[in-house]
Amino acid sequence: MNTSGFVDPSQIRAQFSSAMSAMYRAEVPLYGDLLDLVADTNAQALAGSAALKQQLEWTGEIERLAMERHGAIRVGTAEELSTIRRLFAVMGMQPVGYYDLSSAGVPVHSTAFRAVHEAELQVSPFRVFTSLLRLELIEDEALRALAAEILAKRDIFTPRARALIEQCEAQGGLNAADAEEFVKEALETFRWHTQATVTAAEYDRLHGQHRLIADVVAFNGPHINHLTPRTLDIDEVQASMPKRGITPKAVVEGPPRRQCPILLRQTSFKALQEAVAFVGQSSAAGSHTARFGEIEQRGAALTPAGRALYDRLLNEARDDLGEFPNEANAQRYADLLEQRFEAFPDSYPAMRREGLAYFRYFVTEAGKAARRDGTAPRNLDALIEAGHVHFEPLVYEDFLPVSAAGIFQSNLGDDAQVSYNATSNQQAFHAALGATVHDELALYAQTQCRSLAECARELGLEALG
Ligand code: OOG
Numbered sequence: 001m002n003t004s005g006f007v008d009p010s011q012i013r014a015q016f017s018s019a020m021s022a023m024y025r026a027e028v029p030l031y032g033d034l035l036d037l038v039a040d041t042n043a044q045a046l047a048g049s050a051a052l053k054q055q056l057e058w059t060g061e062i063e064r065l066a067m068e069r070h071g072a073i074r075v076g077t078a079e080e081l082s083t084i085r086r087l088f089a090v091m092g093m094q095p096v097g098y099y100d101l102s103s104a105g106v107p108v109h110s111t112a113f114r115a116v117h118e119a120e121l122q123v124s125p126f127r128v129f130t131s132l133l134r135l136e137l138i139e140d141e142a143l144r145a146l147a148a149e150i151l152a153k154r155d156i157f158t159p160r161a162r163a164l165i166e167q168c169e170a171q172g173g174l175n176a177a178d179a180e181e182f183v184k185e186a187l188e189t190f191r192w193h194t195q196a197t198v199t200a201a202e203y204d205r206l207h208g209q210h211r212l213i214a215d216v217v218a219f220n221g222p223h224i225n226h227l228t229p230r231t232l233d234i235d236e237v238q239a240s241m242p243k244r245g246i247t248p249k250a251v252v253e254g255p256p257r258r259q260c261p262i263l264l265r266q267t268s269f270k271a272l273q274e275a276v277a278f279v280g281q282s283s284a285a286g287s288h289t290a291r292f293g294e295i296e297q298r299g300a301a302l303t304p305a306g307r308a309l310y311d312r313l314l315n316e317a318r319d320d321l322g323e324f325p326n327e328a329n330a331q332r333y334a335d336l337l338e339q340r341f342e343a344f345p346d347s348y349p350a351m352r353r354e355g356l357a358y359f360r361y362f363v364t365e366a367g368k369a370a371r372r373d374g375t376a377p378r379n380l381d382a383l384i385e386a387g388h389v390h391f392e393p394l395v396y397e398d399f400l401p402v403s404a405a406g407i408f409q410s411n412l413g414d415d416a417q418v419s420y421n422a423t424s425n426q427q428a429f430h431a432a433l434g435a436t437v438h439d440e441l442a443l444y445a446q447t448q449c450r451s452l453a454e455c456a457r458e459l460g461l462e463a464l465g
């Protein structure tokens, strides 16, 4: 609570994230199994490596690890996307990054809603990968018209959620009672619907065009389709999943395993077939497949130079493979990735020296003592050398387009491997969103900059950099 009587948006986000997790756990028990497996693996990883534990203590990530998760939704119209933006804004979540997935055969473009300041991320790092269906990519004109007509009829928000969003915008915040009601009402948008809004025949037509189109159009809301806990050892979780009756996808997306993890590695288990009722059916005689489980391991955020190197090495490994990664070539792909990524320095000092990653800086006890004695060096490299300043990588808070496409595809089945010849259209996305997305690289640069300014202040220096 701040002086205005409003609840801190980060607190609303933390409450919402926890309510969403409880709802999903009740709806999809396998998600609960995954949470247990990840908690066990994380405890093991921390017990096995004092260095890892210390690193997460420096950055504070140790405190947010157990509550860390991301989810994903897919919406159908510009109005839905812009209202979702306003709904997330109540919880201090803003659109970051633009992801075009059409080139990978998924007719959507996306952003991630999340907190943008490190202090807010520390309270709750909850993020939602949010995709907008690109109806214009449906070739069949009659089907496109049908989809648009069905979408125009639905309201995915409760009247009370809409009212509370408006109230928050008008007043600049919500008090505790309103915030609690907001969490409850907002949650309704993300709930699963067993009742479809279309007939079985309409569903089949939509599904025949693309499974994702049926998923977006045929129900009264953008059900949360997965929630992803963060693990400290994704290979261990991947290997342990079958022992707990969970079948993971064949390939871990993202960079290979390294001493110093970078960006994001992800794996998922296949979407579940769930009973639904189509219009005209008296019971849940049909089925729909959308919800799945996913795990992620996060590493260092990369600078533009680091990201360019990552993209190049990833593309080279995929070119070497010569086909989409799949079950049959998974081991070869892992080997090729490792070979190519030998060109990416695997120590934090080297990544820092070469300007490949963003870092956070901390004044050590020795640094504070040296300041009192007036013996401290005055530039960053010398301060690090003398042990007066310590650095840790900034954790990557975003997503990766090639990985996201892999996650989508593993859950859409092989029949979805079409490729759209569409051009990415960030301008149209901004227009639908009613706002522009943040550039994630600028956000990391700002966090690094604030951390250097804080060190300079603590050391009584003009600036550090
Ligand atoms: C989103 C898939 C992408 C990720 O973590 O990259 C994703 C979706 O299936 O809607 O979740």
Ligand code: NI
Pocket: 070, 071, 072, 129, 226, 228, 294, 407
């Ligand atoms: Ni995901």
